[in-house]
Amino acid sequence: xxxxxxxDTLFNGGRVWKGRPAAxxxxxxxxGLAALDAxxxxxxxxEAALSEILMAKEGVGExxxxxxxxxxxxxxxxxxxxxxPPYTPxxxxxxxxxxxxxLLSVIQAEERDxxxxxxxCLRSGSCGxxxxxxxxxxxxxxxxxxxxxxxxxxxxxAWRALSESVNSSPAALRLAVEAKPAQVRxxxxxxxxAHPTPIALAGH
Amino acid sequence: MRWVCIVFPQLALDGVQRVHPxxxxxxxxxxxxxxxxxxxxxxxxARALGLRPGQSLTAAHALTKTFASVEYDPxxxxxxxxxxxxxxxxxxxxxxxxxxxxxxxEIESSxxxxxxxxxxxxxxxxxxxxxxxxHRIVAAPNPAAARVLANFYDGVxxxxxGLLQALAPLPIDRAGLDPQAATALSxxxxxxxxxxxxxxxxxxxxxxxxxxxKHLDALTGQRPLALAFYQPPDRFDVRxxxxxxxxxxxxxxxxxxxxxxxxSAFLCGRDSGVQRFDLHLEHAQAPDTVIKVGLxxxxxxxxxxxxxxRGRLEQVQVTSPVRGFRLVAQDLPVxxxxxxxxxxxxxxxxxxxxxxxxxxxxxxxxxxxxxxxxHADHRPECAWQAASDKNxxxxxxxxxxxxxxxxxxxxxxxHGVNILMGPERIESGWWDGADIRRDYYLIQTRAGQQGWAFxxxxxxxxxxxxxxxx
Numbered sequence: 199x200x201x202x203x204x205x206d207t208l209f210n211g212g213r214v215w216k217g218r219p220a221a222x223x224x225x226x227x228x229x230g231l232a233a234l235d236a237x238x239x240x241x242x243x244x245e246a247a248l249s250e251i252l253m254a255k256e257g258v259g260e261x262x263x264x265x266x267x268x269x270x271x272x273x274x275x276x277x278x279x280x281x282x283p284p285y286t287p288x289x290x291x292x293x294x295x296x297x298x299x300x301l302l303s304v305i306q307a308e309e310r311d312x313x314x315x316x317x318x319c320l321r322s323g324s325c326g327x328x329x330x331x332x333x334x335x336x337x338x339x340x341x342x343x344x345x346x347x348x349x350x351x352x353x354x355x356a357w358r359a360l361s362e363s364v365n366s367s368p369a370a371l372r373l374a375v376e377a378k379p380a381q382v383r384x385x386x387x388x389x390x391x392a393h394p395t396p397i398a399l400a401g402h
Numbered sequence: 403m404r405w406v407c408i409v410f411p412q413l414a415l416d417g418v419q420r421v422h423p424x425x426x427x428x429x430x431x432x433x434x435x436x437x438x439x440x441x442x443x444x445x446x447x448a449r450a451l452g453l454r455p456g457q458s459l460t461a462a463h464a465l466t467k468t469f470a471s472v473e474y475d476p477x478x479x480x481x482x483x484x485x486x487x488x489x490x491x492x493x494x495x496x497x498x499x500x501x502x503x504x505x506x507x508e509i510e511s512s513x514x515x516x517x518x519x520x521x522x523x524x525x526x527x528x529x530x531x532x533x534x535x536x537h538r539i540v541a542a543p544n545p546a547a548a549r550v551l552a553n554f555y556d557g558v559x560x561x562x563x564g565l566l567q568a569l570a571p572l573p574i575d576r577a578g579l580d581p582q583a584a585t586a587l588s589x590x591x592x593x594x595x596x597x598x599x600x601x602x603x604x605x606x607x608x609x610x611x612x613x614x615x616k617h618l619d620a621l622t623g624q625r626p627l628a629l630a631f632y633q634p635p636d637r638f639d640v641r642x643x644x645x646x647x648x649x650x651x652x653x654x655x656x657x658x659x660x661x662x663x664x665x666s667a668f669l670c671g672r673d674s675g676v677q678r679f680d681l682h683l684e685h686a687q688a689p690d691t692v693i694k695v696g697l698x699x700x701x702x703x704x705x706x707x708x709x710x711x712r713g714r715l716e717q718v719q720v721t722s723p724v725r726g727f728r729l730v731a732q733d734l735p736v737x738x739x740x741x742x743x744x745x746x747x748x749x750x751x752x753x754x755x756x757x758x759x760x761x762x763x764x765x766x767x768x769x770x771x772x773x774x775x776x777h778a779d780h781r782p783e784c785a786w787q788a789a790s791d792k793n794x795x796x797x798x799x800x801x802x803x804x805x806x807x808x809x810x811x812x813x814x815x816x817h818g819v820n821i822l823m824g825p826e827r828i829e830s831g832w833w834d835g836a837d838i839r840r841d842y843y844l845i846q847t848r849a850g851q852q853g854w855a856f857x858x859x860x861x862x863x864x865x866x867x868x869x870x871x872x
Contacts, residue, residue, distance in 0.1 A: 257870030377850025
């Protein structure tokens with residue numbers, strides 16, 4: 199009986215190709231950007247996995263991508279942990295985006311301890327989403343985070359420099375945010391082909 | 403069946419061995435005057451080498467050199483007895499240390515809570531084994547009988563009607579009688595307790611002290627035994643002397659695990675938790691190094707206490723080797739167990755947030771885990787606080803504010819910067835000296851970044867960037 203696999207998981211995982219056009223599966227974690235959801239194989243953020251957001255510089259709308267998700271998670275009572283954020287989160291803006299500040303925790307840590315803290319938070323399973331900004335994370339460190347996210351069934355987001363896009367990454371989803379014009383490019387998504395054309399970012 | 407007696411046949415030895423990472427090494431406890439050191443107790447491994455209690459140390463050294471020796475300390479035994487009483491206090495409010503090296507406690511009122519006797523006994527044995535004390539357990543209708551039966555039996559539960567039969571076959575010298583009386587009785591040809599009990603009382607009263615009859619009556623329950631009951635102390639203070647110089651924290655982990663385990667057993671007995679405790683690392687010459695362990699809420703889970711203390715311990719650097727290790731807990735608040743949802747929608751939730759937070763604080767520092775709170779101030783640098791709110795923050799005006807705030811405003815090269823929105827004037831803070839008058843703009847740099855920048859009103863010192871609309 200151990201070999202029984204629900205059909206749904208096979209189909210939703212994108213591992214079985216069906217010969218007729220199917221409606222895109224609805225993810226539990228839509229990104230909040232309908233055009234982006236439409237091109238992602240899971241219809242949103244990959245569940246229990248690491249998503250990487252690459253950007254050349256800050257202030258190009260990289261946070262806008264996740265704020266709707268964070269708002270929804272915090273409304274459901276899930277804790278959101280920011281590990282070593284590069285700047286101070288402005289409570290006014292975060293709350294206006296719908297994030298419940300009571301469920302927001304900020305962990306201050308050095309670069310080396312930050313990865314440890316992220317792994318602990320992911321592995322514990324007591325957080326809804328863990329956000330991190332690794333600067334010197336290599337392939338192995340990211341793989342640890344990916345495994346920890348799977349273990350703890352937690353959403354993990356990592357913001358990294360756009361220059362990292364040439365290196366391979368174990369993340370389930372890699373997005374590149376570009377400023378001019380404001381758009382998001384899907385570099386890699388597990389369970390499907392990356393959508394070739396960029397998606398415009400509203401508001402930027 | 404109302405009383406339990408737990409006898410610790412090797413309390414002194416167990417007390418030393420349980421803080422030893424390798425309890426199977428040959429060990430002897432020493433007593434006697436400095437001129438003539440005598441082996442007080444030896445463990446099984448030492449016995450196999452030919453060592454015997456009562457041997458002089460010189461004779462023992464002539465036999466073998468490969469055994470460790472520790473001073474036999476009556477005060478240490480007393481401390482262990484107190485600790486065991488604190489442990490037993492979780493099962494009964496009537497715990498007595500009336501007999502040396504034995505615990506007596508009343509269980510009739512506890513059976514409803516701790517299940518039928520076989521299960522209760524199994525639990526007692528399991529916890530004592532974990533704590534590292536060898537033991538014999540007997541339950542009997544009265545404390546004196548329980549103590550005497552524990553000399554002879556282990557794991558027996560004697561009912562009211564079976565008491566006389568159980569006492570009858572006891573040898574005279576094991577029946578808890580005064581040694582003189584026991585010798586006299588055996589010289590009279592009496593071997594078993596039943597034979598003594600069969601004698602007419604007035605003959606016994608004429609030939610022996612009154613204590614003999616009193617003891618016989620206490621055994622059958624005809625004469626109640628007046629017991630002083632144990633009162634748990636309000637602080638926990640246990641010290642382990644390391645009989646060698648410890649240079650690395652690795653060697654301290656085993657004693658630390660014992661200490662936190664003892665602390666947890668003590669807290670379970672008191673039904674309290676611990677919020678702050680101190681670890682003292684004692685040095686030979688220098689004053690103690692004190693490591694303070696603080697928790698945000700009262701806890702008593704042994705594994706958690708150990709892990710937190712270990713996190714703090716590993717970060718400490720000491721100048722000289724450690725000779726002793728001590729754990730002191732003064733503040734013992736009431737323990738409130740975590741409320742857990744039966745229908746938790748996330749079944750993998752292995753580690754609750756409170757424990758995760760403590761783990762993070764233990765490694766990253768007390769101030770590492772912060773909340774975020776809105777503070778009612780128009781100045782952006784004062785509009786946030788690193789603390790968490792209990793209540794939901796009132797809804798804020800829907801003015802545009804950046805998601806990221808720079809810790810310090812930085813001067814922005816104005817070349818190629820587009821102003822998208824503004825100005826919005828923020829003028830505040832005249833009362834606390836940090837007066838600002840600024841015009842804020844939503845700007846876009848040449849690279850397409852959107853930022854929040856200001857000019858100081860009345861000054862032409864350029865455009866200062868204070869946030870990113872990320």
